[in-house]
Amino acid sequence: MKKINVITLGCSKNTVDSEHLMARFAAAGYALASDSDRTDAEVVVINTCGFIGDAKQESIDMILEAAAAKQAGRIERLFVIGCLSERYADELRAELPEVDEFFGAKDWDGIVRALGADPRPELATERWLTTPRHYAYLKIGEGCNWRCGYCAIPLIRGPHRSVPMEELLEEARKLAAGGVRELIVIAQDTTYYGLDLYGRRRLAELLEALCRIDGIRWIRLHYAYPTAFPDDVIEVMAREPKICKYLDIPFQHISDNQLTAMQRRHTKAQAYALIDKLRRAIPDLALRTTLLVGYPGETEADFEELLEFVREVRFERLGVFPYSEEEGTYSAEHLCDDVPAEVKQQRAERVMALQNEIALANNRARIGRTELVVIDSRQGDFYVGRSQYDSPEVDQEILIPVGGRQLRRGCFYRARVTAAADYDLYAEVVAK
DSSP states (O other): OEEEEEEOOHEEEEHHHHHHHHHHHTTTTTTTEOOTTOOOEEEEEEEEOOOOOHHHHHHHHHHHHHHHHHHSOOOOOEEEEEEEHHHHHHHHHHHHOOOOOOOOOOOOOHHHTTTTTOOGGGGGGGGOOSTTTTTTEEEESSSHHHHHHOOOOOHHHSSSSSSOOOHHHHHHHHHHHHHHOEEEESSSOGGGHHHHHHOOOOHHHHHHHTTSSSSSOEEEEEESSSOOOOOOHHHHHHHOOOOEEEEEEOOOOHHHHHHHHHHOSSOOOHHHHHHHHHHSSSOOOOEEEEESSOTTTTHHHHHHHHHHHHHHHSSSSSEEEOOOTTHHHHHHSSSSOOSOOHHHHHHHHHHHHHHHHHHHHHHHHTTEEEEEEEEEEEEETTTEOOOOOTTTTSOOOEEEOOOTOOOTTEEEEEEEEEEESSSEEEEEEOOO
């Protein structure tokens, strides 16, 4: 039995792709590994990211490391798949003859056949989890139709394609039967779900159906585009106790000038109105957003508007990125990258300095509250957990002193918050 190591880089959508592929490899008789630091299996498959410059470089560095391992005889066969391979396969083939073959982000059947397996449609809902056993990502769609000015996703992944609902529910039931207690629903835009298959958006119906699955305790929603946000999704989030009071909406900017330049298809007033509607309907909602600074044409006045947006909304979770030009996108072809790199970085740092203050104040307000916490791991003298307001890998954690108590990974406990830092909380368990 040959060992195959699937190395996954990039976002959680790539994680799901790798897990589906690993299930097919297992069915074909391979022994599986998924250690991103190891390149010594007989077969190595690298699932790459090609979204922004840093992610591309990480993917290239991993390919070079694996290529060196193959030259040294530690790898028999090396394959590269995913977003970077989708965009730059010809260039990569010319530069890296050590790689046996490159497959794009949509050619899963190709890599399966190259490894001696059959595509086997009956395995479509099978997964080999690489996350901790108690949570899993559920990818409900592929690609995107919005074509924002800075984004290469439509160029790499194509237009939005929803996964049929019956297939998603079957996959979710299998995950629950295997011990998954938290489903993290993801897509490039989850709110678009169903429009291509059913002629209307059906995310709310999907969420309601997921809530009926035995064993699932939390359902978390990621990557919701703000334009035309469905009212029925707000209603189901407010009504269903299994749905976490958590929502990831990447607003990117708030200046109307920048929103127009970014081709975001909504205005500043509409963004504020959506936030107000969400918080009125779901008062305990934790909002997560991503912002982009230094986009072409961003003036100091535009940036001050963005800072004021952060001050007023007081997002519970926030990330910020300096703009980097991506070839083939609208901004790369039609706009001048006119904001100096040092200004982009300074603006990103100013946003995060402000957010640090907000995050600390938000956390201090939670001291004394008793919240439901799931335990993800143990690190030294602390159990590491999360509340419904925190997504794994990207958000803050709740640290519970071990103190001679045995807490189980993947189990839920009631814990009282005792202290706060800017991006961590400390708590003590009061009851299971």
